[in-house]
Amino acid sequence: MIKSLQDSTILHNGVKMPWFGLGVWKVEEGHEVKEAVKAAIKAGYRSIDTAAGYGNEEGVGKAIKESGIPREELFITTKVKNGDQGYETTLEAFETSMKKLDLEYLDLYLVHWPVKGKYKETWKAIEKLYQDGRIRAIGVSNFQIHHLEDLMVDAEIKPMVNQVEYHPRLSQLELREFCRKNDIQLEAWSPLMQGELLQHPILEEIGNKYNKTTAQVILRWDLQNEVVTIPKSVKEHRIIENANIFDFELSQDDLEKIKSLNQDRRIGPDPDNFNF
Template sequence: MDSTPTPTLTLNNGVTMPQLGFGVFQVPDEETTAAVGTALEAGYRSIDTAAIYGNERGVGRALAESGLARDELFITTKLWNADQGYDAALTAFDASLDKLGLDHVDLYLIHWPTPARDLYTDTWRAFEKLLADGRTRAIGVSNFQPAHLERLLADASVVPAVNQVELHPGLQQRELRAFHARHGIATEAWSPLAQGAVLQDEAVTSIAARHDRSPAQVVLRWHLQLGNVVIPKSVTEARIRENLDVFGFELSPREMDALAGLDRDMRTGPDPDTLN
């Protein structure tokens, strides 16, 4: 396995974030501790969870058992839709922090904009308070479209540091990524492998064969070279390690172009404009 350190990105408030992290979406709480423990032992230092995943306690147990210093770790969690609004968000944050067993998180995200509820600007005020109070080192959003970001920025004192969105070769989000670039918002990809749906594409498999790498490693490398933060998830030790082993090769401009040609507006998850 390549031993190159995981690269970091500097967020718009000066906080550094590992560009490759470990996600625990759909991992049951009782399996989370072992999976996160394996990831930390393999070398991951960024862990991404959410209140709705129901596994913040499992993440917290793994962190406590790891013996790693707190400042070596970058922990992200997210506020669920039912807890939006100023007071509710502050209460929900306290609950997440308690489950994680931490005195602060590194990144706190609004999980979905839920536009029909029209609460995300009030929620953002609570996030700005949490940031000012030092209870999170950075604040951001997840699944926000350009229109949601425009609305938020019109009222915000703090520009989101991150927008975590579904992003993979089948859904490349070019307009959204351009918006992020203009406003200094880091792009973070969830479902970076499209739940495996892009791994059989001939463009991916041929590049993988050329580099003697797996299709998943090729797609993760594509994300990194685009500048995305990426958080693959697995509960299999070999896959957890393989997903981190993506720094010993580089895709050529022609290979990047071939993967760019796979964009087909293919969502594997909900539409942010309609989920509430």
């Protein structure tokens, strides 16, 4: 059982990655993102997930500096955006991200989306950065099984993480099993389905049983399925509440009830058909 906010999974290269973190997608650059990250770190979070495409790396970097927590205790993720994919452009994009974050090294760098005809070159650049010691772990985001298989045909290094849309309406069972068999850690973005599931009667019923919110039930479900999760919030009380999930465990019956909610339904773009 994952027992605390500081508990980590061990990636296939031996690096420890916290099971739980803060995502900052759509969090405004400047004061808003800085205060959200500082609130999370103060609450005990040690993992922060941003992306070049979010436009808020600078604020994340400032929050890290102002948090007072030693850099080596934090796990920072960012991603190369689609317009920067390709070999040389990825190397340049990485340097830009590092300047904005004001960091000496990165804990995890991800290919944000599987841009057709580009993601293999992007991966080669990321492998180089990893081999040069600039990044502690590397991975992908929004890759389906066929993207991973295609990438691994030529890759020198297998991805350590695959961050995907994952929630009770999109439980990605085949992808989760593929990643498990290949020792790729699955990570959930939009685990709360942007709030769409928070009034679901089955989740409310389970929450009442444990005196927990539906959000806490969903986030606990992620962890019990061995999926790293990074819920987003800008409100300090919600950041604290989201992390209050280490004092209960869902029963097998609860897990089955939540599993039954799957509809293979996305709220984000289809990784085989996206346009940005």
